[in-house]
Amino acid sequence: xxxxxxxxxxxxxxxxxxxxxxxxxxxxxxxxxxxxxxxxxxxxxxxxxxxxxxxxxxxxxxxxxxxxxxxxxxxxxxxxxxxxxxxxxxxxxxxxxxxxxxxxxxxxxxxxxxxxxxxxxxxxxxxxxxxxxxxxxxxxxxxxxxxxxxxxxxxxxxxxxxxxxxxxxxxxxxxxxxxxxxxxxxxxxxxxxxxxxxxxxxxxxxxxxxxxxxxxxxxxxxxxxxxxxxxxxxxxxxxxxxxxxxxxxxxxxxxxxxxxxxxxxxxxxxxxxxxxxxxxxxxxxxxxxxxxxxxxxxxxxxxxxxxxxxxxxxxxxxxxxxxxxxxxxxxxxx
Numbered sequence: 513x514x515x516x517x518x519x520x521x522x523x524x525x526x527x528x529x530x531x532x533x534x535x536x537x538x539x540x541x542x543x544x545x546x547x548x549x550x551x552x553x554x555x556x557x558x559x560x561x562x563x564x565x566x567x568x569x570x571x572x573x574x575x576x577x578x579x580x581x582x583x584x585x586x587x588x589x590x591x592x593x594x595x596x597x598x599x600x601x602x603x604x605x606x607x608x609x610x611x612x613x614x615x616x617x618x619x620x621x622x623x624x625x626x627x628x629x630x631x632x633x634x635x636x637x638x639x640x641x642x643x644x645x646x647x648x649x650x651x652x653x654x655x656x657x658x659x660x661x662x663x664x665x666x667x668x669x670x671x672x673x674x675x676x677x678x679x680x681x682x683x684x685x686x687x688x689x690x691x692x693x694x695x696x697x698x699x700x701x702x703x704x705x706x707x708x709x710x711x712x713x714x715x716x717x718x719x720x721x722x723x724x725x726x727x728x729x730x731x732x733x734x735x736x737x738x739x740x741x742x743x744x745x746x747x748x749x750x751x752x753x754x755x756x757x758x759x760x761x762x763x764x765x766x767x768x769x770x771x772x773x774x775x776x777x778x779x780x781x782x783x784x785x786x787x788x789x790x791x792x793x794x795x796x797x798x799x800x801x802x803x804x805x806x807x808x809x810x811x812x813x814x815x816x817x818x819x820x821x822x823x824x825x826x827x828x829x830x831x832x833x834x835x836x837x838x839x840x841x842x843x844x845x846x
Contacts, residue, residue: 589634637718
């Protein structure tokens with residue numbers, strides 16, 4: 513028998529075994545993921561398969577405040593969350609969803625977590641549009657023309673809630689420096705913008721603001737009470753969902769949401785959120801300065817240079833699409 517044949521046969525068996533092990537591990541990891549987090553991964557995966565098969569024009573589904581407000585393309589509020597720009601883009605967001613979403617769903621329960629995600633899809637987009645329109649009123653139209661896409665806005669919303677529930681005192685940002693855990697979402701916002709200037713700063717910021725508002729009770733009126741969700745779990749038609757793998761019942765130790773008693777409490781929640789934003793931002797900047805020194809200054813100069821460029825439409829495997837003020841598009845490959 514040819515010895516080369518034996519070698520190739522053994523190599524093929526080894527490769528097949530490794531692929532089988534990887535598939536098994538992926539299946540086990542997905543099976544251990546809580547129910548609604550798994551649903552999110554399925555939705556994003558199916559949408560990306562649609563993108564790969566039919567190759568639609570991605571700019572049709574992105575978040576563009578100008579198109580939503582003036583062209584009434586309201587569907588962008590939803591589609592911009594679940595479409596992604598590249599395989600790496602959806603891969604990173606999927607891993608983040610599995611990590612952050614799994615932790616939150618196990619602590620909050622599936623129903624509470626599901627309401628949080630569904631409201632986040634809407635609120636992050638609305639905050640994005642609101643901030644862009646506010647800037648437009650003062651003569652800055654960059655955000656109105658900018659297009660963004662991806663689930664990361666919702667992830668930043670969830671990261672705020674997860675950070676405040678964590679028992680860790682500090683966290684590392686890319687292994688470069690450590691920040692207080694509660695300030696981690698803000699530090700990550702700045703670090704990502706320095707490392708990847710073309711990411712949607714406003715989209716990520718909208719997610720953090722939405723998470724901060726929920727954290728301080730300004731959004732309590734949007735969510736059902738704990739008693740209501742427990743009664744939902746007792747309904748007959750919920751039996752099939754409750755029996756699904758990974759469904760997490762509403763925990764007994766979940767604190768009851770505060771009731772919204774008029775505009776005063778809403779204003780207090782908003783101002784509390786803004787106050788927390790200022791404190792976390794100052795604290796993050798201090799940590800960045802102490803930990804990075806010259807690197808931070810270089811990153812700031814890169815961000816300033818990026819602000820002077822044309823409107824970034826989206827970043828994908830084929831390059832960076834730019835939209836000009838006259839509405840025309842051009843492709844700048846990187």
